[in-house]
Amino acid sequence: MLDAESALSAGTRLGVSFGVTAIRGVIHLDCQAYEAGLTIARSPERVARSSTPPTMGLTLVTSGEAQVRTAGRDHVVRAGELCLLSSIEPFQKQMSADYHEQFLYLPVPIALALGRPVPLLSQRALVAPRRGLGGVLADAMLSVARCRGEMSVADWETALGAVFELASGVFGRAEPERTGNATRVAQHARALRYLEAHLAEPALSPTTIAAGLGMSLRYLHLLFERGESVGATILGRRLERCHAALRDDHDPRSISEIAFAWGFNDAAHFSRTFRARFGVSPRELRASR
Numbered sequence: 001m002l003d004a005e006s007a008l009s010a011g012t013r014l015g016v017s018f019g020v021t022a023i024r025g026v027i028h029l030d031c032q033a034y035e036a037g038l039t040i041a042r043s044p045e046r047v048a049r050s051s052t053p054p055t056m057g058l059t060l061v062t063s064g065e066a067q068v069r070t071a072g073r074d075h076v077v078r079a080g081e082l083c084l085l086s087s088i089e090p091f092q093k094q095m096s097a098d099y100h101e102q103f104l105y106l107p108v109p110i111a112l113a114l115g116r117p118v119p120l121l122s123q124r125a126l127v128a129p130r131r132g133l134g135g136v137l138a139d140a141m142l143s144v145a146r147c148r149g150e151m152s153v154a155d156w157e158t159a160l161g162a163v164f165e166l167a168s169g170v171f172g173r174a175e176p177e178r179t180g181n182a183t184r185v186a187q188h189a190r191a192l193r194y195l196e197a198h199l200a201e202p203a204l205s206p207t208t209i210a211a212g213l214g215m216s217l218r219y220l221h222l223l224f225e226r227g228e229s230v231g232a233t234i235l236g237r238r239l240e241r242c243h244a245a246l247r248d249d250h251d252p253r254s255i256s257e258i259a260f261a262w263g264f265n266d267a268a269h270f271s272r273t274f275r276a277r278f279g280v281s282p283r284e285l286r287a288s289r
Contacts, residue, residue: 003050003087004040004259014038015097023156027105028148033064036097043092052087053187057105059083059168060130060141064099068092070126081131082138084119084171102145102169104163108234109187114157116164120172128170137166157214159274187215188223192233199237202263206230238262239277242270246286255282 015035021028054212060065061079069074070091076165077083085091086181111118128134151159194212198204209230210220223231245251256267259282264270275281280288 003046003052004042004069005046006038006040015200016149023148024153025107025110026156027240028145028162029103029105030102030145031099031101032104033097033099037094038099039092039094041092042087042090047088047090050087052107054108055087056104056108056161056167057085057087058104058119058141060102060104061140062100062102064096066096066099066101067094068126075126077127080138082128082130082134082170083126084128084167085126104141104144106160106164106264110160110214111164112184113187113213113219114160114161114164115216115219117168117173119164119167119170131168137163137170142164153214154161172225179218187219191220191223191230195230197235198239199234199241200263204234204263234263234271236277238264239274242274242282243278243285246282247289249289255286258282 013035015033017032019030019241037061045279059077063078063079065076065078068077068082068085068091070085070089070273071147075083084217085093107119136164140159140163144163147159148156190214194209195204198208198212206220207217210217213220220230226235227233235245237258241262242258242264245253245261246255251258253261259267259270271281271283
């Protein structure tokens with residue numbers, strides 16, 4: 001789930017409990033360790049072969065402590081302190097027997113979709129105390145943990161936006177070039193996969209795609225600004241499916257049935273847009289096969 005590993009030998013007691021909430025790509029963990037020495041890590045090999053967009057692991061330690069090693073340095077994160085780890089840097093984290101944390105697994109695309117800044121993904125600012133703005137962030141994480149079961153998706157996104165904003169203030173803001181292009185490509189591909197999967201649904205629109213992916217409508221349109229718009233992409237893919245069906249000698253459906261099967265609900269509009277794209281009407285194409 002977190003794309004990390006933990007070395008356990010035969011007969012080793014894991015000694016940990018998780019309370020898990022997963023909403024729209026964000027994971028909240030209420031983690032309690034009962035055995036000393038529990039270790040999780042992302043090795044350099046795992047980081048190198050990862051093909052997912054960058055993510056952040058934001059921790060508030062509420063009891064015990066964790067030994068964290070990253071970028072050749074060792075850190076101790078104690079109760080009351082915040083820690084930010086990222087998926088683009090190898091790390092190892094070992095927990096004490098009385099360790100308890102509130103943890104948020106935050107994909108960078110979620111921050112961008114919400115129009116929020118991305119916290120710094122390097123390890124220069126790894127640990128922050130629970131005072132000043134750090135105290136505000138810590139209180140926000142405790143509030144999210146306490147209220148997560150009572151919030152709607154819209155409320156959850158609002159709360160996450162505040163967490164991203166506060167984390168960027170505490171740990172610094174990431175340079176746009178570190179997160180922008182790779183994340184945009186990954187999110188554009190994700191939007192296309194969703195579009196293809198729901199292409200036959202007449203109600204498919206930029207609004208329903210954005211809602212289905214958990215991103216803002218504005219961010220969805222930004223993903224398509226370098227090519228065809230979202231609406232033009234939906235129309236084009238539907239017309240291509242209809243074109244292939246009309247050329248298929250073994251497809252017994254009528255022209256109207258094919259059009260309706262691919263999300264069109266107006267025969268005149270379908271015929272007009274089909275001719276504009278392919279230079280022939282649907283009837284002419286079928287007659288020529």
